[in-house]
Amino acid sequence: MRFPHRREAGQDLALRLREAASGGDLPRPVVLALPRGGVPVAAEVARALGAPLDVLVVRKIGAPGRPEAGVGALAGEDPPLFDRRTLGLLDLDEADLAADVARERAELRRRTLRYRGERPAPDVRDRTVILVDDGLATGVTARAALRHLRRQAPARLILAVPVGAPETVAALRPEADDVLCLSQPPDFGAVGLWYDDFGQVTDEEVIALLDAHRPPAGER
Structure with missing residues (x-):
């Protein structure tokens, strides 16, 4: 279809x-x-x-250097939800993604304010x-x-x-x-x-x- x-x-x-x-x-x-x-x-x-x-508003957390590869996501003010299997395959941990999480959290808040x-x-x-x-x-x-x-x-x-x-x-x-x-x-x-x-x-x-x-x- x-x-x-x-x-x-x-x-x-x-x-x-x-x-x-x-x-x-x-x-x-x-x-x-x-x-x-x-x-x-x-x-x-x-x-x-x-x-x-x-x-x-939900924001995808991409892998470093590969933003299209989603390894997690943010919704509201909840803690990030990570795909543990994908993190393991990419040899990543949450600390490696701290800057990405902060950036996406800021964008989530900006868009929420913009829309609502x-x-x-x-x-x-x-x-x-x-x-x-x-x-x-x-x-x-x-x-x-x-x-x-x-x-x-x-x-x-x-x-x-x-x-x-x-x-x-x-x-x-x-x-x-x-x-x-x-x-x-x-x-x-x-x-x-x-x-x-x-x-x-x-x-x-x-x-x-x-x-x-x-x-x-x-x-x-």
Whole structure:
């Protein structure tokens, strides 16, 4: 399955989630997107479910000299979550990554302030939380996000993505109450290969979508 763009992928994902909602399985939903790419997908889900939309900023920690190789991730103010196996294979320990962690923590805080301003994060306790991204490759950022959210005691925690590597989807199932992935191609390769248009999402687009789906005060 290929998707023309993130918005249509979000519509397909929303259709599946609406089917679940019609059975009363999604009480008090709140949709959280992993920015930036997950926001256009999540906006369609939030629109279909009539749910509030917000972001959970997570930052990948890359290997020294190889930022594309994720060895860990940061979510909120939680301690970094490292992939111990990958650290071992690269002969690294946490101390080797201290500067990278500090840099990514600063960027996480900057982006959170940029996207949300002074608004508090939504209270997800006893709610159905639907965490959305545009795809799953290594899953390192999604894992950090799910663990961050689980500590906040949601009633149900769902990870929803249009496409993902089969082994990553399987590895993340224990982290959520449900993982919905529309397509798990065996020749996955990379998320962008499964979109006709996978252009970069800008901060301005993220902010505009969040503003368009902001609930009235007191209804978060």
